[in-house]
Amino acid sequence: MAEPIRFRRHPLGRWPGLRTLRALILREMATSYGRSPGGFLWTVLEPVGGIALLTVIFSLAVRVPPMGTSFALFYATGLLPFLMFLDVSRKIAQSLSFSKQLLFYPGVTFTDAIFARLVLACVVHALVFTIVLFGIVIYDQVDVILDLPAVVTAFALAATLGLGTGCMNCFLMRRFPVWANVWSIATRPLFLLSCIFMPFDSVPTGFRDVLWYNPIIHIVGMNRSAFYPTYRADYVDPVYVLLIAAILFALGLSLLFKWHRDLVLR
Template structure:
């Protein structure tokens, strides 16, 4: 029994050592080679928020919630960006680490976990820094609901993980899926309620938009920043369910076909 426990402990240690090595490799290749490195992870959303704030503040007197344009758009744009960045990075896990996956000590699951941890932590840090900066600079006086904020972040990451794992299989198994997926997701930026709130949309289109899990993520995030916004329509179970189902199916398919994918 003790030998089994020791073997399991050694295998777990080996797995985490591999994951950390993959994270360090990605940090060096993705951020270490470009001028500014991690600074661009912050400047990119800052630039996006600045453009949206300038454009919409000229067209409207006030945002749909509160009276601060940067904060309103940040509560929609940052969770959306977190989902997009993490899901895209996970979906390219096998492609990014293909050469390393031929080593017996490195598995496709190690590559997926490494990208989830590194890019998830990066996006969480960017979210914290930008939100802290906005609340400090503008002194909006918002009463924060930390439980709702953390729930929204969890929803975004679980959904990103599920979509990323499923796409990790589909993109490597069926290369044409890259084009199909880009067409399907092109309207996401517009229909994820970044620029408006769901309540402003008339029926039956409101119910159609609610089928987009990102709408629930954004709604929950705004419930966390605006005390007067209850967003009773938000359904976390729906978002977590979609993410976990996609993750389960993706892992099942990868377990079945990963060797064929690597040997192509």
């Protein structure tokens, strides 16, 4: 007697939430990188163009970079985590708008949409970090003693702060549409106030005490300390960054849990 045919269960079959997350990530990939010419290439070219511009401008003004021998490496170590924070927070803030139609299905929740965008953004920026920094090291022939745990910590802090800020903005931008314009204006000075152009230690003392409360300063300092062994970033406090991120995430998520049904209908 022939044995009955047995179908193997899909590895994610027991975890419907993971299947939903995977489907949302694939949709995000197809939408964000599959429809435009160049796709992922533009994600790499954006920081490369910014770093190249900063390198040209400041190399004409000063002879040596503030740290090391490579202008490009110095600006990359500050610009890449900054751009990651902005991109992660922006993508998560747009989660409800981006997945609005899918949220009407019972198997899809707004937290699935948030974490799908977070996972994909982290993977993309990990690739960008690797490609850009490796390219600079090869092109400028820089001898780097890399502190990999510090790089991973800076990367994780940027992702966590982006998650918390994005969750809070996700609620505010859907509940109060004018907040999108307010946030856009408020974040423009961050490019100048996040020590991308100069080390935190070179900022005047009076202004430095105020600037310390910008959590991005700590992320940039952590990342730079990973590439410059002689740079002592004693001012960096990862716990402070995590505390800010946790407060924003908890507050934003609690507001979304309460209002997400009304916000999706807007």
